[in-house]
Amino acid sequence: MNPMPPGVGPDLDIVAFSSMCSHMGCLVSYEAATARLKCACHFSMFDPEKSGQMIIGQATQNLPQVILEYRAADDTVHAVAIRGLIYGRQTNLL
Secondary structure (H helix, E strand, O other): OOOOOOOEOOOOOEOEEOOEOOOOOOEEEEEOOOOEEEEOOOOOEEEHHHOOEEEEOOOOOOOOEEEEEEEOOOOEEEEEEEEOOOOOOOOOOO
């Protein structure tokens, strides 16, 4: 995989996104053939190489991106924040 801003890890290619579509909260999965994240319900597609940008479909907002932190000392990746509002929430805070 190619480096993806703001990817983390040794190759800057680790990214993460909400698994719920920003349109109606349906499950989103990675489609290897197109290198896109695709909603199973209404076929919205998101580009992980462009920070989850919505590229087609019913969604009107980008897919929320999980901000990751890579710790080289123990070769681990940690979720530290989220960019965008997770579907169905008024705020991402608990």
